[in-house]
Amino acid sequence: MPLLRAPLLAILVSMALCQYYDYDYQPPPMIGLGPSGPNCNQECDCPINFPTAMYCDDRNLKFVPVVPTGIKYLYLQNNQIEEIKAGVFDNVTADLRWLILDHNQITNAKVAKGTIDKLTGLEKLFFSFNNLTEPVIPPSKTLEELKMTNNKMTKFPSGLLNDKENLTSVNLQFNQLSNEAITGAFKGLKKLLSLDVSHNKLKKLPAGVPSSVEILYADYNDIDSIGAGYLNKLPSLQYLRMSHNKLVDSGIPGGALNVSSLVELDLSFNKLKSIPEINEHLEQLYLQANEINKIDIASFCKTTGPLNYSRLKHLRLDANNVTHLNLPLDAGNCLRQASDIMFE
Numbered sequence: 001m002p003l004l005r006a007p008l009l010a011i012l013v014s015m016a017l018c019q020y021y022d023y024d025y026q027p028p029p030m031i032g033l034g035p036s037g038p039n040c041n042q043e044c045d046c047p048i049n050f051p052t053a054m055y056c057d058d059r060n061l062k063f064v065p066v067v068p069t070g071i072k073y074l075y076l077q078n079n080q081i082e083e084i085k086a087g088v089f090d091n092v093t094a095d096l097r098w099l100i101l102d103h104n105q106i107t108n109a110k111v112a113k114g115t116i117d118k119l120t121g122l123e124k125l126f127f128s129f130n131n132l133t134e135p136v137i138p139p140s141k142t143l144e145e146l147k148m149t150n151n152k153m154t155k156f157p158s159g160l161l162n163d164k165e166n167l168t169s170v171n172l173q174f175n176q177l178s179n180e181a182i183t184g185a186f187k188g189l190k191k192l193l194s195l196d197v198s199h200n201k202l203k204k205l206p207a208g209v210p211s212s213v214e215i216l217y218a219d220y221n222d223i224d225s226i227g228a229g230y231l232n233k234l235p236s237l238q239y240l241r242m243s244h245n246k247l248v249d250s251g252i253p254g255g256a257l258n259v260s261s262l263v264e265l266d267l268s269f270n271k272l273k274s275i276p277e278i279n280e281h282l283e284q285l286y287l288q289a290n291e292i293n294k295i296d297i298a299s300f301c302k303t304t305g306p307l308n309y310s311r312l313k314h315l316r317l318d319a320n321n322v323t324h325l326n327l328p329l330d331a332g333n334c335l336r337q338a339s340d341i342m343f344e
């Protein structure tokens with residue numbers, strides 16, 4: 001019997017695991033651990049071949065269950081959790097690496113002291129689709145990824161992330177953050193690569209973004225201008241998205257977008273009447289759904305020559321007030337790599 005049971009169990013476990021593949025939180029495979037995992041909370045599952053993972057997702061939980069010694073990866077998404085009671089993490093304060101709390105109803109008032117504020121080894125904290133009005137940040141210096149999208153956050157106090165030297169990715173989209181509310185929030189993050197503040201209440205791009213950032217998304221805000229030297233402070237920035245804002249020509253000082261690191265720039269769904277000056281190295285430019293009524297080649301090339309030309313490949317100008325007839329006759333020389341210019 002035991003011989004027969006083992007493979008059957010393996011199949012069941014691997015079937016159970018399959019459903020997590022599309023949720024993109026797979027713990028790294030654990031090598032060299034025996035079949036006897038730690039005690040599992042009876043409300044959850046701890047797969048025999050991943051004894052450090054505890055799956056408590058999708059089961060109508062109201063509270064975070066007590067987490068037994070040895071658990072490093074904790075999945076609690078898709079429940080009705082409103083509260084994190086004191087003591088639940090007491091046996092894993094140093095060991096817990098991933099904490100996944102997406103799609104619950106947790107409010108700040110119900111996160112007891114002595115819970116998340118004791119986790120010193122956390123690497124990923126996913127706390128999206130909850131009812132937070134301000135961030136809940138663990139003291140862990142090893143934090144690498146922070147997702148708190150789709151909450152009700154109105155502030156992100158300065159300095160909370162100061163000591164997170166390995167934090168590379170911060171997602172705060174779909175909150176109610178204003179510029180004043182995030183002043184100083186990202187200071188000290190030496191390795192931050194990606195910051196998403198889309199769908200908030202920003203009137204300008206966030207201040208104090210670390211110079212390491214490569215990706216900055218600020219779509220769906222109320223941004224009407226870009227500071228003259230703003231992008232010069234972000235020498236690594238490659239992807240900048242500012243679609244669905246309120247950008248007007250007068251809000252973009254000459255040269256403000258002319259930085260050589262940018263590869264992709266999305267300014268679609270704004271109120272621009274002309275094409276801003278961009279750098280020769282830019283490859284993708286999205287300007288659809290503005291009010292553009294002229295095309296000036298000087299926006300792309302101040303001088304055109306054998307080595308002086310725009311690297312632009314894709315340019316979207318649809319839903320503006322221009323057609324291919326507005327393209328100057330000599331445009332082909334400057335835009336010699338633009339294989340795809342969309343007018344409609």
Ligand SMILES: *[C@@H]1O[C@H](CO)[C@@H](O)[C@H](O)[C@H]1NC(C)=O
Pocket residue numbers: 039066067068069091
């Ligand atoms: C927590 O650790 C203590 C001391 O090692 C142990 O007695 C207790 O059973 C543990 N509780 C859980 C839920 O693992």
Ligand SMILES: *[C@@H]1O[C@H](CO)[C@@H](O)[C@H](O)[C@H]1NC(C)=O
Pocket residue numbers: 082105106107130131
């Ligand atoms: C969380 O927010 C949702 C949507 O706004 C609301 O329906 C629910 O009552 C809130 N839950 C708590 C515990 O505040």
Ligand SMILES: *[C@@H]1O[C@H](CO)[C@@H](O)[C@H](O)[C@H]1NC(C)=O
Pocket residue numbers: 141142143165166
């Ligand atoms: C940050 O990452 C580096 C390289 O992986 C590692 O050596 C270092 O210990 C980490 N720092 C912290 C505070 O975890």
Ligand SMILES: *[C@@H]1O[C@H](CO)[C@@H](O)[C@H](O)[C@H]1NC(C)=O
Pocket residue numbers: 255258277278279280298299300301302303
């Ligand atoms: C962008 O800046 C470079 C270097 O400062 C300059 O040579 C180029 O003419 C500028 N391009 C545009 C379109 O203003």
Ligand SMILES: *[C@@H]1O[C@H](CO)[C@@H](O)[C@H](O)[C@H]1NC(C)=O
Pocket residue numbers: 302303304305306307308
């Ligand atoms: C490119 O333009 C710059 C001035 O913007 C000029 O100094 C340089 O000689 C030009 N290079 C070529 C190859 O035309």
Ligand SMILES: *[C@@H]1O[C@H](CO)[C@@H](O)[C@H](O)[C@H]1NC(C)=O
Pocket residue numbers: 293321
């Ligand atoms: C669109 O362009 C045409 C021709 O250039 C011009 O007559 C018209 O006023 C423009 N409309 C708007 C809304 O800018």
